[in-house]
Amino acid sequence: xTAVAVSSITSDRRARYQRSRSSISRDRAxxxxxxxxxxxxxAIVFLTPPAYMLITSLxxxxxxxxxxxxxxxxxxxxDNYAALLSSAxxxxxxxxxxxxxxxxxxxxxxxxVPAAFALSRMRFWGSASIATGxxxxxxxxxxxxxxxxxxxxxxxxxxxxxxxxxxxxxLLFIYPTLTVPFCTWVMIGYFASIPRELDEAAxxxxxxxxxVVTRIFIPVALPGxxxxxxxxxxxxxxxxxxxxxxxxxxxxLVLPVGIITSLIKxxxxxxxxxMTGALLxxxxxxxxxxxxMDYYIAGLTAGATKG
Amino acid sequence: xxxxxxxxxxxxxxxxxxxxxxRAMQRKSVIAFLMTLPLILLVLIFVLYxxxxxxxxxxxxxxxxxxxxxxxxxxxxxxxxxWMVVKQSCIFAITAVVFKxxxxxxxxxxxxNIPSKGQRKWRGMLLVPxxxxxxxxxxxxxxxxxxxxxxxxxxxxxxxxxxxxxTGDAVWARCVIILVNxxxxxxxxxxxxxxxxxxxxxxxxxxxxxxxxxxxQRTWYVTLPMMRxxxxxxxxxxxxxxxxxxxxxxxxxxxxxxxxxxxxATWAFRVGIESGDIPLGASVxxxxxxxxxxxxxxxxxxxxxxxxxx
Numbered sequence: 290x291t292a293v294a295v296s297s298i299t300s301d302r303r304a305r306y307q308r309s310r311s312s313i314s315r316d317r318a319x320x321x322x323x324x325x326x327x328x329x330x331x332a333i334v335f336l337t338p339p340a341y342m343l344i345t346s347l348x349x350x351x352x353x354x355x356x357x358x359x360x361x362x363x364x365x366x367x368d369n370y371a372a373l374l375s376s377a378x379x380x381x382x383x384x385x386x387x388x389x390x391x392x393x394x395x396x397x398x399x400x401x402v403p404a405a406f407a408l409s410r411m412r413f414w415g416s417a418s419i420a421t422g423x424x425x426x427x428x429x430x431x432x433x434x435x436x437x438x439x440x441x442x443x444x445x446x447x448x449x450x451x452x453x454x455x456x457x458x459x460l461l462f463i464y465p466t467l468t469v470p471f472c473t474w475v476m477i478g479y480f481a482s483i484p485r486e487l488d489e490a491a492x493x494x495x496x497x498x499x500x501v502v503t504r505i506f507i508p509v510a511l512p513g514x515x516x517x518x519x520x521x522x523x524x525x526x527x528x529x530x531x532x533x534x535x536x537x538x539x540x541x542l543v544l545p546v547g548i549i550t551s552l553i554k555x556x557x558x559x560x561x562x563x564m565t566g567a568l569l570x571x572x573x574x575x576x577x578x579x580x581x582m583d584y585y586i587a588g589l590t591a592g593a594t595k596g
Numbered sequence: 597x598x599x600x601x602x603x604x605x606x607x608x609x610x611x612x613x614x615x616x617x618x619r620a621m622q623r624k625s626v627i628a629f630l631m632t633l634p635l636i637l638l639v640l641i642f643v644l645y646x647x648x649x650x651x652x653x654x655x656x657x658x659x660x661x662x663x664x665x666x667x668x669x670x671x672x673x674x675x676x677x678x679w680m681v682v683k684q685s686c687i688f689a690i691t692a693v694v695f696k697x698x699x700x701x702x703x704x705x706x707x708x709n710i711p712s713k714g715q716r717k718w719r720g721m722l723l724v725p726x727x728x729x730x731x732x733x734x735x736x737x738x739x740x741x742x743x744x745x746x747x748x749x750x751x752x753x754x755x756x757x758x759x760x761x762x763t764g765d766a767v768w769a770r771c772v773i774i775l776v777n778x779x780x781x782x783x784x785x786x787x788x789x790x791x792x793x794x795x796x797x798x799x800x801x802x803x804x805x806x807x808x809x810x811x812x813q814r815t816w817y818v819t820l821p822m823m824r825x826x827x828x829x830x831x832x833x834x835x836x837x838x839x840x841x842x843x844x845x846x847x848x849x850x851x852x853x854x855x856x857x858x859x860x861a862t863w864a865f866r867v868g869i870e871s872g873d874i875p876l877g878a879s880v881x882x883x884x885x886x887x888x889x890x891x892x893x894x895x896x897x898x899x900x901x902x903x904x905x906x
Contacts, residue, residue: 430840
């Protein structure tokens with residue numbers, strides 16, 4: 290941040306200095322103006338779909354099918370919100386999503402924090418290859434794994450009699466495969482940037498590894514851990530393929546799949562409610578992003594820029 | 597006497613063994629291994645095993661009782677739809693990644709151009725498409741492209757352009773899918789490139805300006821070489837994710853009209869889950885492996901090189 294601030298100060302000073310030379314300063318002013326013009330254009334394009342979600346969610350079905358201007362709400366109403374928030378089915382989807390996401394974040398942290406600590410701090414035989422392997426796992430897409438997993442669950446059911454298909458809690462085993470590798474990778478990079486002397490001093494003072502991790506390391510590494518946790522939450526909240534493939538009955542569905550299967554009945558699209566549901570489904574990640582934007586972006590860029 | 601000596605010797609060895617075990621437990625490498633064990637088990641059971649299992653599944657017949665060797669692949673090669681899916685996946689992934697990279701680069705430059713006070717606000721606004729879960733934003737796009745109530749067609753009608761069959765016509769549907777993918781992915785490129793732009797030392801630009809370089813030369817000889825690593829790694833990473841994409845096609849067209857917009861993942865889902873032919877679906881999804889492997893090798897090389905530099 291300081292480097293950015295300093296560079297902005299120097300560029301300001303330079304801008305002031307160059308204002309005397311009229312041609313260069315005119316160029317700069319034009320560049321700035323064009324930047325704003327294009328940024329506004331891009332912002333309009335980027336924010337159109339969410340804005341249109343909001344517009345549609347405030348309309349009645351009659352207004353949606355009327356031939357009026359679709360970009361304007363003539364008779365705003367909160368009926369769609371009331372209908373969804375009082376529907377037991379929608380609340381079930383929301384609860385399933387929330388429970389799955391929160392539990393997956395906890396599981397992810399319980400697995401990745403110790404692993405990242407061990408892989409970045411306590412070199413052991415094979416630790417470097419495991420770190421590379423973790424990164425490679427992150428590159429394996431879920432679209433490659435859902436069919437063999439589906440069959441594995443069926444075989445498991447044959448042998449043990451425990452049904453895994455169409456159970457929401459199965460997602461607790463599957464989602465970590467999407468979150469743990471990336472979180473571990475990001476945290477290895479983050480932990481490596483913390484000075485070694487910190488935990489070595491604690492070890493010399495007689496602390497054991499558990500104390501080093503919980504008392505010394507986690508408080509210092511908290512920003513990296515928060516960034517990883519945010520990533521894990523958004524991934525689990527947004528995941529669509531696994532729940533679509535593995536869960537079918539209405540009480541087991543999570544939000545993205547639930548909205549699509551329950552609000553679209555045959556060819557009848559209840560667009561007012563679909564847009565309301567989509568907006569409510571997009572809300573938790575957006576709220577987290579709004580409040581923790583810096584952590585969010587740090588987690589996003591850390592995967593490739595560090596490590 | 598002999599017996600007691602024997603007994604005490606035995607006691608001694610058990611004590612030694614126990615303390616040896618304890619010492620082993622206290623050893624750094626053992627603790628470290630135990631700390632990574634859950635991670636290793638997770639990867640082995642839910643990633644590595646299924647990946648190998650899908651190789652096995654691809655050699656079975658539909659009811660998964662008989663070994664058919666390469667029968668599934670031969671069947672696929674004879675089907676026109678399969679070649680259509682191959683072509684469509686490649687066009688989709690490459691076009692989308694190129695456009696995402698270009699738009700991301702351009703937007704990052706615009707954000708970098710404006711005074712740093714306002715950058716945070718713009719960056720925050722422009723990242724919103726990436727933050728919204730793709731399934732949710734695709735629903736909004738589906739509604740914007742609705743055959744009878746499309747809000748875009750309403751606007752186009754005002755300038756006397758006839759209703760465009762956004763998702764009804766194969767060519768338009770392919771464009772729409774690419775467009776939505778760009779909309780979701782370009783902000784990610786923007787954030788990565790913005791971080792890279794900030795890391796280019798200001799002195800390099802000053803030196804280039806002193807040498808009389810114009811804007812184009814500064815971009816070509818200073819910015820791009822300094823950002824090469826991040827550009828490459830972001831594009832490769834995005835290539836993997838885009839190539840394996842599922843949500844966008846599934847929600848916008850579900851492969852239609854008449855299977856003409858399927859990509860590997862959606863067709864594998866259609867064949868494997870909806871038609872119940874898991875081996876054939878597994879064979880389809882295995883075709884994603886070669887391109888993923890190549891991209892992964894390049895990414896890994898890049899990361900190792902950077903690790904050595906540091």
